[in-house]
Every structure is written in C-alpha cells, then in structure tokens.
Amino acid sequence: MVSVIRFTILFCLKMSKLPVKRRIQHLLIAPVVKLLFFVIWSSCRVKVVGENNIDALIKSGKPFIPCYWHQHHFFCSWYMRQLIRRGVKIGFLISPSRDGEIPAKMARSWGGVVIRGSTTRTGAQALRDMYNIVVKDGVSPVTTSDGPQGPIHVFKIGDVLLSQFTQAPLLPLSYAANKSWVLTSWDQFIIPKPFSKIIVTIGQPESIPKGLMAEDLEPLRLQMENSLKALTQSAQDQVSDDIKAST
Numbered sequence: 001m002v003s004v005i006r007f008t009i010l011f012c013l014k015m016s017k018l019p020v021k022r023r024i025q026h027l028l029i030a031p032v033v034k035l036l037f038f039v040i041w042s043s044c045r046v047k048v049v050g051e052n053n054i055d056a057l058i059k060s061g062k063p064f065i066p067c068y069w070h071q072h073h074f075f076c077s078w079y080m081r082q083l084i085r086r087g088v089k090i091g092f093l094i095s096p097s098r099d100g101e102i103p104a105k106m107a108r109s110w111g112g113v114v115i116r117g118s119t120t121r122t123g124a125q126a127l128r129d130m131y132n133i134v135v136k137d138g139v140s141p142v143t144t145s146d147g148p149q150g151p152i153h154v155f156k157i158g159d160v161l162l163s164q165f166t167q168a169p170l171l172p173l174s175y176a177a178n179k180s181w182v183l184t185s186w187d188q189f190i191i192p193k194p195f196s197k198i199i200v201t202i203g204q205p206e207s208i209p210k211g212l213m214a215e216d217l218e219p220l221r222l223q224m225e226n227s228l229k230a231l232t233q234s235a236q237d238q239v240s241d242d243i244k245a246s247t
Helices: 002-016 020-043 052-060 070-085 098-109 123-135 157-166 214-246
Strands: 045-049 065-068 090-094 113-116 140-144 170-177 180-182 190-192 197-202
Touching: 020 070, 020 098, 045 214, 052 170, 065 070, 065 157, 065 214, 070 090, 070 140, 070 170, 070 190, 070 197, 090 098, 090 123, 098 113, 113 123, 123 140, 123 157, 140 157, 157 170, 157 214, 170 214, 197 214
Parallel strands: 045 197, 065 140, 065 170, 090 113, 090 140
Antiparallel strands: 170 197, 180 190
16 A cells, blocks of 8 residues: 555656646546557457467577567557567567657556667667667567558568667568558558457568678568568458358
C-alpha cells in the first residue's frame, strides 16, 4: 500500500508540471489506446504460421532483428509481446518527441526495452544505440522496415546494415486479417476489427555476412523486401482460403 501511495504522489507531482493539454492527453489517450489494444488482441482468433523459424533462434539465446512493414505494427507488436512472455528481450525504437511518450510507456508495461530515437531525426545515433543494445545487452530490436515515413513496402537499407554490424539475423514477419480498418495514412495502417481471424506469417531468418561492400548489400535488401511481400501475400491467401472454407 505504501508503494502505491508513493507512486500516486510522484505521478501527481510529475503531471502537475506538464501543460494542461498534455496532462489531459496522458490521462485520457493512454487508457483509450490500451483498451483498444486489449479488446482487439483478446477477441481475435490468431493462427501463427512458420513459428518453427523463430523457435530455433529463441533456443540459441542469441538476439535477432524482427522486421515487418509499418502498416502491420498493430498485430505484429502483439506477437512481439508473446515473445517477451517467452523470455525474449524485445526492443522498440520510439520517437524521442512528446508523441512517443505514450507508446514508450506501453512498450515498457509489456516488458519491452525502449530506445528513444528516430531513423530520420537521429539516424546515426539511433543506429548506434540499437547496435549497443544488441551487442552488449542481447536485445532483439524491432524494425518497421519501410518506416517511419515510407515509401510504403520499400525495405530500408538501415536494417540490412544493422544486421551486418551486429551479426544478428533479420527475421521477417507479416499478418493479415479477414476484417480490418485501413487508415488513409502513407502506410495504409491496418487495424483488425474485433473478433477477426488473424494469420501471422513468419519467414526464415536471414544473416548478412560481414565484409560485403555497399553494392553487395542491395541484392540482400531487395531479397528481404520480396520476402516481406511474399509473407504478406501468403497471410492474405490463407485468410481468403479460411473465408471460402467457412462459407
């Protein structure tokens, strides 16, 4: 009880120093977002395909780099939470701006490791920070491979470089839902509707050899891009097959 009272006092003191608008956002938006995640995550029926591709990585105890499209963050982050529960140290790169405060708190509440940075604003520093948590702390950092600003479905070379520098393999994954909302954002962000059927597809890990020159990395970048596209198509096909089978 004492710890609860202490936390409440410290929280109130911190909130009192924030602008009124920011306090309202913290108090109202965060619970709504958490509730949205909970309702959708808990109500959807999920099937994971290719989980054997990740089991060997977990058994090895070595870090890896989960990568997926920015539009798939909603449910791929659900799978990241499942990995955290299996003892994997999962890291999330989250914007250092005020807009990143709520996602950072949510990621920490799941047990994730938070790296505050941006590949567009603090690109070199963000890459160094991610390198350090992989090599020194054994963290597996999540990357949204066409984010944070697109173009959509274009795999960024930074993920390939991070894998080469750290020697942590890239692990592509995707998902599809039989019922979803698609936002009009640059990434066409997908939010599954409650009680949807979800197919999560996991591809084979890809290691990037050391010593390759920049021109040698482009075929590997393209290979990862095609792998993610194929996983997405596979998930969509399986969702369609399930719909046909049920009618």
